[in-house]
Amino acid sequence: MNGTPNPVNPRNLSRAGIAGLVLGILGIVLFIVLWIVLGNAGVDQLPRLLLSLCLPPAFMAGILGAYILIAHPTPPKE
Numbered sequence: 001m002n003g004t005p006n007p008v009n010p011r012n013l014s015r016a017g018i019a020g021l022v023l024g025i026l027g028i029v030l031f032i033v034l035w036i037v038l039g040n041a042g043v044d045q046l047p048r049l050l051l052s053l054c055l056p057p058a059f060m061a062g063i064l065g066a067y068i069l070i071a072h073p074t075p076p077k078e
Contacts, residue, residue: 023060030056 034052043051 023063027056027060030059 031052034055035048038048038051
């Protein structure tokens with residue numbers, strides 16, 4: 001019997017995995033939606049591709065930043 005505690009919390013790990021899965025699916029859906037909308041708007045291929053590739057990660061970073069600001073409003077103590 002080993003008395004050392006497990007450094008990985010399985011509950012937090014599963015919650016992080018689910019959050020990552022949701023953000024990944026959201027990124028794919030946003031890419032497809034932007035690709036279709038920009039294509040219907042008559043945007044050329046290169047700007048269409050760049051916008052479809054760059055906006056979803058920026059949107060996801062905004063969501064993650066808002067979560068961090070809301071969940072941890074106080075700065076860490078030194």
